[in-house]
Amino acid sequence: xxxxxxxxxxxxxxxxxxxxxxxxxxxxxxxxxxxxxxxxxxxxxxxxxxxxxxxxxxxxxxxxxxxxxxxxxxxxxxxxxxxxxxxxxxxxxxxxxxxxxxxxxxxxxxxxxxxxxxxxxxxxxxxxxxxxxxxxxxxxxxxxxxxxxxxxxxxxxxxxxxxxxxxxxxxxxxxxxxxxxxxxxxxxxxxxxxxxxxxxxxxxxxxxxxxxxxxxxxxxxxxxxxxxxxxxxxxxxxxxxxxxxxxxxxxxxxxxxxxxxxxxxxxxxxxxxxxxxxxxxxxxxxxxxxxxxxxxxxxxxxxxxxxxxxxxxxxxxxxxxxxxxxxxxxxxxxxxxxxxxxxxxxxxxxxxxxxxxxx
Ligand code: IPM
Ligand code: MG
Numbered sequence: 001x002x003x004x005x006x007x008x009x010x011x012x013x014x015x016x017x018x019x020x021x022x023x024x025x026x027x028x029x030x031x032x033x034x035x036x037x038x039x040x041x042x043x044x045x046x047x048x049x050x051x052x053x054x055x056x057x058x059x060x061x062x063x064x065x066x067x068x069x070x071x072x073x074x075x076x077x078x079x080x081x082x083x084x085x086x087x088x089x090x091x092x093x094x095x096x097x098x099x100x101x102x103x104x105x106x107x108x109x110x111x112x113x114x115x116x117x118x119x120x121x122x123x124x125x126x127x128x129x130x131x132x133x134x135x136x137x138x139x140x141x142x143x144x145x146x147x148x149x150x151x152x153x154x155x156x157x158x159x160x161x162x163x164x165x166x167x168x169x170x171x172x173x174x175x176x177x178x179x180x181x182x183x184x185x186x187x188x189x190x191x192x193x194x195x196x197x198x199x200x201x202x203x204x205x206x207x208x209x210x211x212x213x214x215x216x217x218x219x220x221x222x223x224x225x226x227x228x229x230x231x232x233x234x235x236x237x238x239x240x241x242x243x244x245x246x247x248x249x250x251x252x253x254x255x256x257x258x259x260x261x262x263x264x265x266x267x268x269x270x271x272x273x274x275x276x277x278x279x280x281x282x283x284x285x286x287x288x289x290x291x292x293x294x295x296x297x298x299x300x301x302x303x304x305x306x307x308x309x310x311x312x313x314x315x316x317x318x319x320x321x322x323x324x325x326x327x328x329x330x331x332x333x334x335x336x337x338x339x340x341x342x343x344x345x346x347x348x349x350x351x352x353x354x355x356x357x358x359x
Contacts (some may be wrong), residue, residue, distance in 0.1 A: 001034045003309055008043040008095075009077075011343065012282025013087060013292035013347075014072025020294035020302045020351025021070065024321075027355045028314050042321040043095075044074030044088035044282075054091030063095055068308040070277040071095075072297065074127060101267035101275055102167070103174040103250045105303070106133035106250045107127055107340050110257040111296035113326040117258030120230070130257055131236040132178055135246025136171040139163055139269055140197070142243045163197045163242065168204040174268070175240035176212040183237030185216045189225045189245055201242060222249070229253055250279055259334045261293030264300035266307050274282040275302040290346045293332040298354055320349035325350070 007022070009015040019298060022038065029036050041059040063069050074088040084090075095101070110129035112116065118143055144160030160313055172188070179186045186314040188205040190198035202219055209217035220228070222245045228235065228248065232254050241249065254260040261279045278296030286292055306315035323334070331342045345353065 001309070001311075002037065003034065003067040004037045004039065005304075006039045006041055006063045006069045006125075008041055008063070008069060008071040008284060010043050010072040010250055011076045011289040012073055012284040014044075014074070014282055016288070016290060016347050017278065017292055017294040018070060018072040018299040020296040020347060020354075024298050024318060024354050025253060025301050026356070027358045028311075028318065029350040031317070031358055032311070032314050034311070034314075043091045044073070045076050045079045047091065048079055048082070048086065051335060052086075054086060054088050055135070057095060060094065060098055063275075064099060064273075066273070067092065067098040068304050069095070069099070070301065070304065071275055071277035073278070073280065075282050076284040076287075078284075087268050092207060093142060095275065096267060097143065099267075099273060099275065100134060100138065100271075102138040103171055104133075104135040104137040104246065104247075105174075105178070105266045105268065105269045105307075105332075106135060106253075106263065106279055107131075107265075107303075108133060108250070108253040108257060108263065108319040111262070111323065113323075114258035114262070114337075116333055116339055117335045118256060126224060129233050131233065131240045132252065133169065133246060133250045133253060134175040134180060134240040136163075136167065136179060136240075136242050137246075138243075139167045140243035146201075149200060160195045161195065161242075161244075162349075163200060165200065165204055168201050169208065170270075171240060172208045175309050176208055176215050177252070179215045179238040180212070180215050185215065185237035186212075186235055187218050187220050187225070188241050189220055189222050189239055189241035189249065190244075193221060197242070226252060229256065230333045254279060258337075259293065261295050261296050261332065261334045263300070264298075264303050266300070266303040268307060270311075272308050274304065276304040277310075290348055291333050292347045293334050294347050295332075295352050295354075298322060298351070317358060318354070323353045324357045325353045328353075 033178035141161040144162040148157040192198040305311040315328040
């Protein structure tokens with residue numbers, strides 16, 4: 001097969017981790033007889049420096065006209081001071097919204113080999129951890145009206161958390177369908193004791209729960225979810241939630257697994273076009289040092305193969321290769337922990353190791 005991928009390396013460690021993921025992708029191409037054509041587009045600070053905007057209209061078009069998008073990370077202190085409307089993060093939100101990427105899957109899986117790297121050690125994760133966060137990505141407070149204004153002689157600001165029924169229903173369906181292929185359990189996270197948008201969220205989810213009666217369903221409040229994730233994360237299979245709650249909870253959940261550097265994500269639309277990226281940020285403090293963990297990006301490529309290209313065997317091969325490299329004891333700094341037996345490797349060495357497992 002021939003697939004065209006728009007590659008957005010972005011800022012900070014973005015370019016380094018994406019390079020490793022592309023190495024792995026090419027290896028898969030070689031092994032399984034596919035060609036992956038890459039179109040490189042500037043995004044974030046890199047684009048601001050060149051063009052004065054975090055992504056150009058032309059760049060955005062190129063994201064729409066491909067089979068899939070791969071992203072590193074955007075942002076950094078250099079661009080924290082500029083006009084908020086032009087910040088690097090705006091480009092990411094624009095791509096999500098323009099491509100209709102409403103469903104964000106964030107698998108939170110603990111590799112048994114990394115148990116020692118989790119700050120929680122064995123509490124509550126004795127039986128391993130494998131949950132899927134389904135985050136609504138193109139609605140809610142991120143995309144409601146933002147405004148800063150004068151009120152009673154002082155500055156005021158507001159951000160609107162808006163949801164309509166169809167937006168809730170389509171992300172709910174993604175969650176229930178995902179649960180059917182996994183542990184058949186959905187927790188829907190909201191703040192229905194306070195927010196109207198959450199009351200509507202709950203109403204729509206209940207309707208779906210009746211339709212998907214083979215899936216076990218529960219409502220859970222967001223604050224309680226934050227606590228339960230620490231207390232007993234094993235109780236969760238699929239968690240579905242609105243945009244901002246999902247942003248916060250997925251960072252929390254990632255730490256249960258040992259490192260945010262391991263976590264991939266897929267942002268899906270109603271077509272096969274998706275965007276794939278690690279959930280971590282651009283880590284400007286370690287940029288250019290070749291020490292970042294590329295596995296979150298490499299596992300994002302596995303998700304791309306699985307969800308956009310329906311290349312299941314290829315996706316399994318990448319995940320297996322990552323597993324084997326960890327079993328061999330290779331670790332980047334973030335997952336090295338205190339174990340003296342692990343073999344510490346650089347970002348590019350980690351990419352090479354995964355490739356070598358692919359034969
Ligand atoms: C994420 C990030 C983004 C978000 C930022 C960079 C805008 O934190 O993908 O989780 O908040 O969605
Ligand atoms: Mg986030």
